[in-house]
Amino acid sequence: MSALISQLKDLLGPHGYLEGADAEAKAQSGWSHLGTPPIVLRPASTEEVSKVLTLCHEAGQPIVAWGGLTGLVESANVGHGELALSLERMHAIEEVDEIAGTATVQAGAILQTVQEDIEKHHLILPLDLGARGSATIGGNIATNAGGNRVIRYGMMRDMVLGLEVVLADGTVLSSLGKMIKDNAGYDLKQLFIGSEGTLGVVTRAVLRLRRKPDSQDTAFIAVDEFSKLPKLLDHMDRKLAGTLSAFECLWNDFYRLLTTEPATHTPPLAQDQPYYVLIEAMGAQQEQDTSRFEAALEEAFEKELIVDAVLAKNQSERDKMWAIRDDVGQVAQNWPIFTFDVSLPVKDMEAYVSETKARLTETYPDHTAMIFGHLGDGNLHVIVGVGDDSVQARRGVEACVYEPLRSRGGSVSAEHGVGLEKRPYLLVTRTPEEIATMRAIKKALDPKGILNPGKIFEAQPLKSAAE
Template sequence: MASDDLIAKLKAALGDQGVLTGKDAEEKAVGGWSKLGVPAAVLRPASTEEVSKALKICHAAGEGVVPWGGKTGLVEGGEAQGHIALSLERMNKIEEIDATGGTMSVQAGCVLQTVCEAAEAKGLMFPLDLGARGSATIGGNISTNAGGNRVIRYGMTRDMVLGLEVVLADGTVMTSMNKLIKNNAGYDLKQMFIGSEGTLGVVTRAVLRLRPKPASQDTGFVAVESFAQLPAFLRHMERALGGALSAFEVMWEDFYKLVTSEPAKGRPVIAHGHPYYVLVESLGGDQEADSARFEAAMMAALEEGMISDAVIAKSQAERDAMWALRDDVGQVVHTYPMFTFDVSLKIADMESYIGEVKNALAAKWTGSSLMVFGHLGDGNLHVIPGRFPDAGPETRRGVEAIVYGELRERQGSVSAEHGIGLEKRPYLDWSRSPEEVALMRLLKRTLDPKNILNPGKVLAPVPQAKAAE
């Protein structure tokens, strides 16, 4: 627990507005998407300089600091019980948009939706798109290397970041606000911090790569009768659209039923009764030509039997309704005791994986269910087992053993885009080799020898005797 002396030093550095304690700090921990705990204090720096001052003070005291973005993480990566939470909510400015160079310089607390809207106003696009766009911050996106709905075309967050400013554990500021697409002068240090979940440094600013705003958008919703037809349809659309395919979102039947039935707000785009549903979208440069190509590709898929039914959005309202179904994870969360998993594996292994997980869950918990949806094109599935007698720790461990055990057999990843945090920490070595984990530990010890940055996340603590060997 932070001492009164430490809190006094932090208030002297950041001002009373920059340090919340007591009930004010407790209230800040409310509303997180996963457990945040009760921090000893919440820091609210207004600049990189203030972040540096705060970390210098905490480093000298050996006090743990947990960075907070929009608090939308799902793996307890922001859990700050008894530690100092560092919120970047006041560092939320867009500093510059270079329309000619296609870059945007932003502070880490800037909300993703704000970034996207600012880019759009300049005739450009920041391609990252995910359900939490209205709350998630750029710093949080960077810390977890967020994926989202357009990875199939634009890649992960790391593919959209050109430069970073990072404050290290001891308060050292590393400024590398590079605006160049090509820069092979030495090590690309930013990549070390992207996806490190705030354990190696605190991202304070970033240079983002923007793309031209698409002049066309075509969205369709289809029904598919067998899993084998899903990758066939995916490859067909990739070939037919010539690189314009930007989203290929698959919903298993149980998920689709839940988000299109009362009390959910959504209604079926296509009737229930099909094993799989796909939301497919393309972005291009010529609406008339692109729409004709999109419709022709969909018609060919119908004629060849890859899909059994299809609806093409004819308005923005219809397009929004389709995406609302895909984004309605909240309906699943509020329906019954459940757990969420974010996994990655080869497309060829998905059908057997889901089948084995479903059977194993049913064998252990009669009446359990399994909701599945995901970004099939990049191998990422969101697996949601539910209808358990309770959602306690023992039940969770049993479910994890099944979900991750079947994944391990197929050499998949326990984290496709949500990170490791505390929740997935016991399973890190199920997806990474001993040599990889050892190198991660070496980086952590080198950059954060006192282990103050997001302590305990990603890597399990090493006993003192073993650490000294």
């Protein structure tokens, strides 16, 4: 491997790599240690990424692409002898086309930076999530990120018009089309969106933007029965004429955690209801949209769908409401914890949560279970603490959370991906035939298995350059 690393250093120059303590520091993420690679490669262009992968492919050297390192399923972990490829130096926003509503962006650009730059053009990139300040566009694409506005704008997949990807052997696949409609053959970019860096390395993307809304209305709502939540969602969606952009639900335990010391948030509503919902609508005319929003809430009161509500009167109050929802880090109070990201039909959620909690109580009577999520798109986040972070405890908790999904047609991963963490449970969600097809695609695009080996499903035996 030493000869290969020398070649890579010469290729990238003194600013193009990190070693030793610098590589160790880079491997620290907000939630876990990713493992320290022998070197972190930092190419500055697609051409350099291509040359890096060409050399690694020739040597049979496994390599793991890194974005903002905000993932939660061990998809960016490096194992023995694996190199890391960081896209952090490729962060340019190359073009914003106001007329077409597109942006051409390099993969290492930070999501929040892109959002803020695009808003200067009276446009928005609809993707939004709590890790916006660290997550990168390339990582968002590789994981098909979801976030807070999926109910209206869809997943990251729905915002990608074109991609530039470097394949395992260094081939540059550049398809940076800007058209919404393009049915000329296979839509190859779809292979790489959500592939977690196992099929190719995303270097640039053309993103579909939307016009910046001129109005925004936000409310925090208390609901006393789960059965009323889907009815409230349907009611608000119909009454708001297509402007509903967020419907975030917090179970009582989670709401209490976020609005009780040592958390710094003041509860906008009393803490005595089982469910809380953050609702937001984005439209075109503030006065008319606010009137419609308030009328919809009043009607929901009359229908007894909600028991209490508070409306944000300005941007500061809106920011405080969202700050509560985004402060997921408070779950660290229950450390050690296991995090889960599941999806299932909304109609099955109440029974699923009840069964999951019953399973947890039977094995771990003193457990904590923080539940919240993007109810409008069927996504729940479940964060469990049992006072033990051993492998045995993890497997026990995973069985409690994942097995109830099987009979309900749910998914073990709504938006975070599979990585290493959910790999043993892929069969809960995918059939053997589907997994075999995934393997065939992997074999065709990465015949030596050097790209993020072992993620999503077990890697085939591979000899690295270190052996």
